[in-house]
Amino acid sequence: MTLTEREMSTITAQVNGKSVEVPEGSTILDACREVGLELPTLCYGPTMTAANACRVCVVELEGSRTLVPSCSRALEDGMVIKTGTERAQHSRRLVLELLGSASELDRSGDQLDSWMRAARAESDRFGPNAATVATPPKIEDDLYVRDYGRCILCYRCVDACGVEHQNTFAITVAGRGFEAHIATEFDVALPDSACVYCGNCIAVCPTGALVGRVEFDMREDDTWDVSRQEVTRTVCAYCGVGCNLDLHTQDGEIVSVTSPHDHDVTLGNLCIKGRFGWSFVSSGKDD
Numbered sequence: 417m418t419l420t421e422r423e424m425s426t427i428t429a430q431v432n433g434k435s436v437e438v439p440e441g442s443t444i445l446d447a448c449r450e451v452g453l454e455l456p457t458l459c460y461g462p463t464m465t466a467a468n469a470c471r472v473c474v475v476e477l478e479g480s481r482t483l484v485p486s487c488s489r490a491l492e493d494g495m496v497i498k499t500g501t502e503r504a505q506h507s508r509r510l511v512l513e514l515l516g517s518a519s520e521l522d523r524s525g526d527q528l529d530s531w532m533r534a535a536r537a538e539s540d541r542f543g544p545n546a547a548t549v550a551t552p553p554k555i556e557d558d559l560y561v562r563d564y565g566r567c568i569l570c571y572r573c574v575d576a577c578g579v580e581h582q583n584t585f586a587i588t589v590a591g592r593g594f595e596a597h598i599a600t601e602f603d604v605a606l607p608d609s610a611c612v613y614c615g616n617c618i619a620v621c622p623t624g625a626l627v628g629r630v631e632f633d634m635r636e637d638d639t640w641d642v643s644r645q646e647v648t649r650t651v652c653a654y655c656g657v658g659c660n661l662d663l664h665t666q667d668g669e670i671v672s673v674t675s676p677h678d679h680d681v682t683l684g685n686l687c688i689k690g691r692f693g694w695s696f697v698s699s700g701k702d703d
């Protein structure tokens with residue numbers, strides 16, 4: 417078999433009774449998406465390798481004693497997968513409810529909201545006395561805020577800062593059990609750490625625990641309003657790399673800058689200049 421033929425070979429499996437054919441190397445999640453199914457994924461994102469940390473994506477695999485994480489389990493020929501069994505639904509709902517009871521998820525955005533609704537997960541399921549990870553936001557500079565009371569320990573920021581994208585390794589998980597938390601080396605403040613302020617951790621955080629300072633302040637003032645915001649695609653002019661930028665504007669002012677996750681060069685990543693070097697645009701505007 418030539419390499420080209422091997423690259424083009426496919427796997428056939430069954431998802432919820434439907435036959436599906438996907439390229440070799442696909443995951444169970446890829447097969448589910450191929451038949452139009454939307455499964456929640458928290459530790460796995462569009463630009464990340466699955467960390468296998470959250471288990472919110474589990475499905476039933478015929479012949480397997482346990483539920484399997486669809487984001488990381490490689491699809492094999494002839495697999496029979498069911499996503500809607502009582503056991504799979506119960507497990508996904510419980511994970512979302514435990515995360516929702518421990519962390520503030522009210523700034524997580526539409527996607528997590530819709531996954532919570534689809535799973536019929538109730539954040540207050542364990543009552544007002546459930547243990548939480550509540551902690552004051554870390555506001556240490558003008559660029560971004562770490563609000564770990566909203567953190568679900570998905571590892572995305574750790575991996576984005578480390579092996580997946582930035583290779584800076586400024587943050588990791590410290591502590592054990594309920595004390596586990598994202599920390600810089602020796603828990604020093606961000607400006608004193610190895611952080612280079614690329615903000616690539618913000619780009620992958622699914623809960624709003626990591627957030628630009630402007631957005632954080634506007635949310636605190638209750639002026640952040642996505643329905644009044646426009647997004648304009650442009651090219652960063654700071655250097656010759658030419659990263660694509662999405663400028664998010666509200667009332668004619670830039671309020672945040674992101675990069676498209678589906679860009680095959682940046683994969684949603686930027687450097688400090690592209691992500692944060694825009695406040696000069698409105699400097700002196702009201703003078």
Ligand code: SF4
Pocket residue numbers: 566567568569570571572573574598617620621622623624625626
């Ligand atoms: S800060 Fe965000 S990206 Fe990092 S572990 Fe917590 S929820 Fe995940």
Ligand code: SF4
Pocket residue numbers: 652653654655656657658659686687688689690691
């Ligand atoms: S975001 Fe950074 S690397 Fe990309 S074009 Fe701008 S200055 Fe260059």
Ligand code: FES
Pocket residue numbers: 456457458459460466467468469470471472473474485486487488
């Ligand atoms: S998304 Fe699959 S284990 Fe987290």
